[in-house]
Amino acid sequence: MLIRLSGGDVVDPVNGKTSQRDVWIRDEVLVDAPKGEAADQTHDVSGCIVMAGAIDIHSHIGGGNVNTARLLLPEHHAAHMPRPANTPLSNAGWSTFQTGCLYAQMGFTTVVEPAMAPYTALHTHLELADIPIIDRATLAILGNDDFTLSLLRDGKSSAMIDDYVAWVVGSTRALGVKVINAGAAAAFKDNVRSFSLDDVVPEYGVSSRKIVKSLQSSVTRLGIPHPLHVHANNLGIAGSADTAAATIAATEGVPLHLAHLQFYGYGTGGKRKFSSEAARLAEAVNANPDVTIDVGQVMFGQTVTISSDVMRQFSAIGNASPKKTIIFDGDGNGGGGIVPYRYKQDYYGSLQWAIGLELFLLIADPWRVFFTTDHPNGAPFTAYPELFELLMSSASRDAKSAELNAAALELTTLASVRREYTLEEIAIMTRAAPAKLLGLKDRGHLGAGAIADIAVYRKGRDIAKMFREAALVFKNGDLVVKNGKVSQYRWGKTLRLNPPPDKAIIKRMKAYHEERYGLSLDWFTFPDSAIQRDEPFAEVPCNS
Amino acid sequence: MSVAWIGSQPVPLTDAIRNAAKLLASCRCPVFTLDTDVHGTRSTIALATMLGGAYDHAKGQVLANEVALFTNHGGMFTTPGEARRRSSLIILVGEIPPLHHDLLQAWATSQPDLGDKHTRRWFHIAGDETSSSYGKRLRQLKAKPLRGEGLSLEATLALLRARLQHRPALSSLSNIDSLEKALASAQFPVFVFSGGSVEAAGLVMLQGLIADLNRKGRASSVFLPADDDAWGSALASLWMTGFPLRTGFINSLPSYDPVQWDVQRMIHAKETDLHVWVSGRGGQTPPKGGKVVLISLSRTDVPTSGAAVTIAVGQAGVDHDGVAYSSRIGTFRAVQAATPSHLPSVSKVIGQLADALPGRREFAC
Numbered sequence: 001m002l003i004r005l006s007g008g009d010v011v012d013p014v015n016g017k018t019s020q021r022d023v024w025i026r027d028e029v030l031v032d033a034p035k036g037e038a039a040d041q042t043h044d045v046s047g048c049i050v051m052a053g054a055i056d057i058h059s060h061i062g063g064g065n066v067n068t069a070r071l072l073l074p075e076h077h078a079a080h081m082p083r084p085a086n087t088p089l090s091n092a093g094w095s096t097f098q099t100g101c102l103y104a105q106m107g108f109t110t111v112v113e114p115a116m117a118p119y120t121a122l123h124t125h126l127e128l129a130d131i132p133i134i135d136r137a138t139l140a141i142l143g144n145d146d147f148t149l150s151l152l153r154d155g156k157s158s159a160m161i162d163d164y165v166a167w168v169v170g171s172t173r174a175l176g177v178k179v180i181n182a183g184a185a186a187a188f189k190d191n192v193r194s195f196s197l198d199d200v201v202p203e204y205g206v207s208s209r210k211i212v213k214s215l216q217s218s219v220t221r222l223g224i225p226h227p228l229h230v231h232a233n234n235l236g237i238a239g240s241a242d243t244a245a246a247t248i249a250a251t252e253g254v255p256l257h258l259a260h261l262q263f264y265g266y267g268t269g270g271k272r273k274f275s276s277e278a279a280r281l282a283e284a285v286n287a288n289p290d291v292t293i294d295v296g297q298v299m300f301g302q303t304v305t306i307s308s309d310v311m312r313q314f315s316a317i318g319n320a321s322p323k324k325t326i327i328f329d330g331d332g333n334g335g336g337g338i339v340p341y342r343y344k345q346d347y348y349g350s351l352q353w354a355i356g357l358e359l360f361l362l363i364a365d366p367w368r369v370f371f372t373t374d375h376p377n378g379a380p381f382t383a384y385p386e387l388f389e390l391l392m393s394s395a396s397r398d399a400k401s402a403e404l405n406a407a408a409l410e411l412t413t414l415a416s417v418r419r420e421y422t423l424e425e426i427a428i429m430t431r432a433a434p435a436k437l438l439g440l441k442d443r444g445h446l447g448a449g450a451i452a453d454i455a456v457y458r459k460g461r462d463i464a465k466m467f468r469e470a471a472l473v474f475k476n477g478d479l480v481v482k483n484g485k486v487s488q489y490r491w492g493k494t495l496r497l498n499p500p501p502d503k504a505i506i507k508r509m510k511a512y513h514e515e516r517y518g519l520s521l522d523w524f525t526f527p528d529s530a531i532q533r534d535e536p537f538a539e540v541p542c543n544s
Numbered sequence: 545m546s547v548a549w550i551g552s553q554p555v556p557l558t559d560a561i562r563n564a565a566k567l568l569a570s571c572r573c574p575v576f577t578l579d580t581d582v583h584g585t586r587s588t589i590a591l592a593t594m595l596g597g598a599y600d601h602a603k604g605q606v607l608a609n610e611v612a613l614f615t616n617h618g619g620m621f622t623t624p625g626e627a628r629r630r631s632s633l634i635i636l637v638g639e640i641p642p643l644h645h646d647l648l649q650a651w652a653t654s655q656p657d658l659g660d661k662h663t664r665r666w667f668h669i670a671g672d673e674t675s676s677s678y679g680k681r682l683r684q685l686k687a688k689p690l691r692g693e694g695l696s697l698e699a700t701l702a703l704l705r706a707r708l709q710h711r712p713a714l715s716s717l718s719n720i721d722s723l724e725k726a727l728a729s730a731q732f733p734v735f736v737f738s739g740g741s742v743e744a745a746g747l748v749m750l751q752g753l754i755a756d757l758n759r760k761g762r763a764s765s766v767f768l769p770a771d772d773d774a775w776g777s778a779l780a781s782l783w784m785t786g787f788p789l790r791t792g793f794i795n796s797l798p799s800y801d802p803v804q805w806d807v808q809r810m811i812h813a814k815e816t817d818l819h820v821w822v823s824g825r826g827g828q829t830p831p832k833g834g835k836v837v838l839i840s841l842s843r844t845d846v847p848t849s850g851a852a853v854t855i856a857v858g859q860a861g862v863d864h865d866g867v868a869y870s871s872r873i874g875t876f877r878a879v880q881a882a883t884p885s886h887l888p889s890v891s892k893v894i895g896q897l898a899d900a901l902p903g904r905r906e907f908a909c
């Protein structure tokens with residue numbers, strides 16, 4: 001099948017300047033304009049913007065903790081059912097089915113669930129496989145398990161740590177590695193209540209910094225394309241900017257991705273001892289090319305926070321709204337906390353909102369700042385269209401700022417920053433850069449040979465509307481969305497790495513699980529056939 | 545050997561599928577009772593999404609009690625693996641179903657290797673209503689009983705909570721001093737409960753007690769479901785629709801209501817005209833409901849009594865591979881056929897039913 005999209009403004013900064021040109025799809029991939037061949041199907045997309053399908057690098061869309069949040073909050077789902085009224089937050093994308101549909105309708109075609117506990121990998125992959133239309137991927141959590149901590153305590157060789165990391169990534173079908181408040185979940189089990197970069201996990205005598213540095217090196221040595229994905233210590237605390245700055249300073253020439261930096265953008269200034277340090281952090285990011293960050297923007301309204309940072313979630317119980325929570329001390333890297341929360345337009349909410357925007361606007365390089373709300377922690381992903389508008393229009397920011405707490409905004413630089421994201425910068429931040437960051441060479445751009453993941457938006461004054469309802473979306477060449485509505489269902493793939501496992505480490509894992517859990521290793525691993533879909537996974541190569 | 549029947553007549557499987565699909569297509573409001581693995585559940589929910597109606601579990605009442613703890617309150621939990629490795633103090637609450645006794649035994653014969661690493665000690669909180677059917681197991685574990693004269697389990701938990709908070713209490717509990725001492729020296733005490741023998745209010749009281757202990761120290765709980773497959777079905781339902789079991793569809797949107805979508809109640813109240821009984825375990829009898837048409841997918845070698853159509857299905861982990869919730873590890877596990885048989889899986893039969901429905905519809909499985 002040969003498809004032609006004719007007359008659109010193609011925004012594809014990887015392959016050149018924005019221009020009006022045709023885009024051609026043959027079956028599942030993009031091709032150069034074929035000579036002397038007529039299209040089987042032509043879509044007139046004049047008056048539209050054509051971009052590659054968007055890629056979300058950090059959105060909690062499935063797995064144990066997300067499902068536990070559904071269990072805790074069935075009313076949250078009921079309140080977020082699709083309504084006829086045009087309320088942008090009216091739909092939280094709460095089931096796997098809705099998640100796929102709502103993402104596709106906005107032109108997103110690949111989404112990464114960033115926090116898979118290795119022991120619940122099968123559960124995570126069952127959920128991801130039930131998300132229709134889009135491709136998915138997930139990062140395996142490491143850094144709080146007894147095995148890693150024991151290797152570090154006992155001074156084992158980096159080769160052995162590499163073998164273990166490779167085994168976890170391969171056996172859990174992950175696309176990368178995430179570390180969450182390194183060591184804190186283990187320390188919390190020993191009744192430690194706060195944990196910083198240079199604090200030490202009891203029982204092991206290993207610092208958080210050491211865990212992060214070891215995993216960062218392993219990920220790099222193993223050729224895992226995505227740098228270590230770091231959820232730093234002290235999330236959400238006044239003064240956490242110091243921790244984030246120290247983490248940024250600790251890269252030492254090795255790539256590192258810092259997740260949801262907004263939640264660390266807090267200083268201790270002002271009457272309430274809660275102020276913006278976004279400008280300082282943006283400067284630190286600008287000055288350190290090893291670092292990429294995503295923002296974790298806060299938008300206002302009801303949401304639920306879902307995090308494997310169990311120590312932090314435990315400390316947030318008092319702020320739960322409604323008043324019910326789940327705190328889970330999982331196996332090793334598992335566990336976490338579910339705390340429902342409502343972002344109000346008060347001092348704190350206004351400040352968080354502004355800090356996120358400051359980071360977006362003050363970090364100069366769109367290749368190194370990523371578009372996230374840490375769904376659903378800062379806001380549900382359904383708030384993305386409004387966020388695009390805030391980034392692209394300083395007038396929209398001014399209008400929203402006028403509704404918010406003035407004392408909070410005065411402690412930020414937001415009003416003075418007049419930058420407006422261009423469509424090209426949006427295309428880099430949400431397409432080209434995520435593909436590069438994750439090592440997905442087959443997407444994120446519209447060059448010949450890329451898979452035909454395409455989002456077509458009707459140009460209009462209302463930026464949010466434009467991004468909320470894509471005119472057309474193609475996934476692997478299938479037309480899946482027309483006029484903002486899903487027109488065809490299909491099942492995507494879960495993208496994974498497959499580093500070859502070392503024989504000695506498998507033997508060790510067998511012995512470890514039999515001794516420590518009294519169970520054979522096959523209780524903790526699974527074959528692809530357990531997913532019960534045709535080819536549920538697609539392999540992404542490691543760097544050689 | 546027959547695998548399909550219309551009424552009591554053996555028929556080829558394709559005839560039974562065609563017949564069942566016709567019944568499904570012409571009914572007004574089908575209801576589904578589940579007792580199967582994750583993939584059987586996924587396909588049944590996908591079928592219910594297409595057809596409307598409602599679904600529940602064969603053990604829907606006790607499952608609803610367990611679900612209510614989470615939907616109404618929440619709490620603090622840990623895994624069986626973490627309890628084994630880290631907890632030197634296990635406090636059993638009420639009755640723990642026999643299906644979990646191997647797990648308790650495995651803890652009893654192992655030593656914690658993390659945390660305080662003390663030799664494990666056991667207590668058992670009981671009420672007047674708590675059956676002593678597992679008394680022998682408790683004696684093997686050397687579990688010290690905590691109970692009070694004439695007190696229900698819920699009252700015992702309330703009294704224990706008051707005592708640990710140093711609030712005055714009218715009556716006393718056996719072994720309370722001993723438990724207090726044990727709590728003071730254990731770094732990670734774990735309360736173990738199931739939903740079958742503790743009412744929702746008692747479970748909330750238990751979580752309140754655990755929250756109190758976490759103000760200064762650490763403590764958690766291990767939830768052992770009354771039925772692993774039922775809990776697995778609840779989890780699959782949550783991701784597929786956003787809701788646990790006892791979910792129905794209104795205008796093809798899912799809605800959760802543990803009273804309205806109680807399938808047994810619906811059958812008795814004649815709010816449904818067709819009941820699909822899915823029993824991968826077999827050996828159970830579907831509830832009778834007057835004129836409600838019954839389609840039975842059951843692990844059986846005879847037609848189900850009263851069923852318009854019976855199709856024999858296998859059980860995951862016995863007849864075929866599958867994925868089941870396992871409270872041994874607190875998550876899903878891939879299970880292999882122990883004795884592979886010719887019996888098809890529930891998901892396969894449901895898939896065939898969906899294909900045989902008239903008109904092209906989207907089957908999400």
Ligand SMILES: [Zn+2]
Nearest residue numbers: 058060114374
């Ligand atoms: Zn996150």
